Amino acid sequence: MAHLLIVDDERSICELLEISFRKEGHKVEVATSAEAARRKLASQIFDIVVSDICLPDMTGVELLRYCKETSPATTFILITGVPTIDTAIDAVNFGADRYVVKGDRLLDELRPAIQQVAENLALKSEAGYLRRELRRLTGLDHMIGTSPKMRDIFELIQNIAPQSSRVLITGESGTGKELVARAIHENSARSKKPFITINCGAFPETLLESELFGYVKGAFTGANENRRGLFQAADGGTLFLDEIGNMSVTMQVKLYRVLQEGKLRPVGSTEEADVDVRVITATNKDLEKEIAEGRFREDLFYRLSVIPIQLPPLRERREDIPLLAREFLDRFLKAMAKTSDGIEPEAMRRLEVYDWPGNVRELENTIERAVALETGKRISTEALPDRIRNHFQAAIPEAAANGNGHGIVLQEEGVNLEEHIQKLERSYLLAALERSGGVRTQAAALLKMSYRSFRHYAKKYGV
Ligand SMILES: Nc1ncnc2c1ncn2[C@@H]1O[C@H](COP(=O)(O)OP(=O)(O)OP(=O)(O)O)[C@@H](O)[C@H]1O
C-alpha cells in the first residue's frame, strides 16, 4: 500500500481524503500548509503527494517543484477548485503526474491514479526499492555511507565542490579517494568540462613533465610534433593528480611554479600558456612525515591542501559495511547474471568484524569473489576467504591469552567449534550488555557491530 501526503488548507478536503484512503489501506498523512508539507517531504519518503494548488504560503506548483527536486520518484497530483488553463499548463510543465478538479467526483478521479501507484510499488522488488530510496538519502553520486564520518565528508564535498579551491585527499589504499575527487568534479560548475586523472607514481620524471605540461616539436628525440599536456587537456575542468606523494622533488618544484603563477611552459617551449584547471591531489602517504624527511616540499603541500579531506579507513566506520556489501552484491549479481537471496547473517557478521586493510576495495573484491563462488541461495561464510572467515576465531586466543603461539589448548577429543563459538558469542553479548548497563546501542558499539546485527544475535541467543 502507498504512503500518501495530502496537502490542503481546507480541512474538509483533508478529512475526506484521509478517511477514504485510510479505509483503502494506505498510510495517509496530512499537511494544511506548504511549509508543513515541505518539512514532511524533507524527512520522509512519500509515494504520492496530493496537493491543492492554492495554499496560504506557497502555490501547489512551487511545492511540486520542490518535491520533484528532492524526490523525483514521488507521484504528484495537483487538485484545484478553480481550474484555469494557466495553472494546468504550469502543472504539466513542472512535471505533475495528474491534474484533478475538485468536486463531487474528486474521489473517483483520484482513486485509479492512487491504485496504479500502489500496484507499481508492489511490483517493484520491495527491498531493492527501499534500498534505492535509502541510497538517495545516504550517499553522494557513487559513494555510499551512513556513518557520521562519511556523512560529514559528503556534506563537506557538497560545500566545497562549487568553488575551485584545491583539495588534498588522504586516506589508506582503497578508501575511495578517487571517488571523492570525481564527486567534487561532478558537483562543481566544471562538471561539463573534462575530469582527467594521472597517477604521478607511474611515470619517470621527464615523462611526467611532458605528460603534464606538454612539449613542442624538437624538444627531445622523438618529439616530432607539438603536443598538449594534461593541464591543457583539462582546461576549464579538473585535473586529479593521484599518488602525489610519489612525485619527485624536481617535479614538485615545477608543479609549484605552475600553481603559483597560473601559467605553464611546455617542455622545450619559450612561451607560457595560461591554465584554468582545478587541481585535486590524493595520496596514501603521510605527507607531513614526507616533509619532515625531506621527500615532500612544504610550500607545495600548503598550495595543494587548501582543503584537506581525510578518508577514514573502513574499520573506523563499520556501520557502512552492510550497506556497501549489499550494494556490491547487487552490482556483481547483475554483472554475472546471477540471483541470490542476500548475505547470510553469519557471513555478514564476519564482514562486519574483519579489519579490512584494503578497505572498500577489498570488500568489493571479496563480494565479487563470493558471488562467483557461491552455489547456494545466499552468500554464506563458505564463500568468504579464509582470512575473513577465520578472523573472528583468531580473536579468541587473544581473549583467552594462554601464552603459547596460538593461545589455544585443543583437547584430545577435539572440540565442537561451532558450539564453542556460539557460547563465546553469547558470553560476549552478555558481557557487553553488562558493561553498557543494558543500553543495546552501546553494547553493539562495544562489540563493533551494527545495532541490527546486535539485535539479530540477541534474538538468536535469547539474550
Ligand atoms: N563510499 C563508497 N561507496 C561505494 N564504493 C566505494 C566507496 N568507496 C570506495 N568505493 C569503491 O572502492 C574501490 C576503491 O575506491 P578508490 O579507487 O576511489 O580508492 P582509492 O582511495 O583511490 O584507492 P588507492 O589508494 O588504492 O588508489 C572503487 O571500486 C570504488 O568504487
Ligand SMILES: [Mg+2]
Ligand atoms: Mg586511487
